[in-house]
Amino acid sequence: MIHIAMNSTSDIVNIIKGRRNTKRFTNRDVSDKEISVLLDSAVWAPNHRNTEPWRFFVIRKNSPLRAEIAKELIDIQEKASGNYLSDIYKQRINDEVQGYPPFIFVYSLIDEIEEITEENYGAACCSVQNMQLVATSMGLSVGWSTGKMTRLKNLQRLLEITEKLKTVGVLTIGEPQWSINKGRTSYEEFTKWF
């Protein structure tokens, strides 16, 4: 039997319950080493048929890709509104993107068989949860988004994606500015016992 060093069950449950999706971060730096710890946990997620279907693209704080991402976001907003954005507004978008802590684009492999594509997506979501829980244990927090940033027109080119991938989301990782209390409905509402 493999020995697993364990904290108490209540520690793990507290981490699960203490994890919060976060959008506002302090400017504390998050190192490559910390991101690597998260990614190392990510690849230990369950994955049916051992397809290891997750793909990660890390955008560091000083990455030149940030300027490209900001340009794409400006493009989306201009197309959506049918107007050119003012220079001040464009600068604000650029500053916002440059100011984010590190972020990771997460994808799962698309297979020719739909069932496998679905299993792959499920596994990649588990990999995200691994990262979120380990981040929480490190005093960090993750913002999981499937919003505008995952729909940039040239994302595939920017991230040099060559495989057929399904979007899982973009995760922003940093120290949370504050922690919100959230509730959950009791599991009893969603569970039948036989």
Ligand SMILES: Cc1cc2nc3c(=O)[nH]c(=O)nc-3n(C[C@H](O)[C@H](O)[C@H](O)COP(=O)(O)O)c2cc1C
């Ligand atoms: C697949 C998925 C996509 C998500 N996309 C977004 C998003 O685009 N924007 C956002 O603000 N939160 C997003 N979230 C985070 C949820 O809104 C968040 O988990 C929910 O509000 C519950 O809060 P909690 O995670 O702090 O418990 C996403 C979560 C999941 C699982």
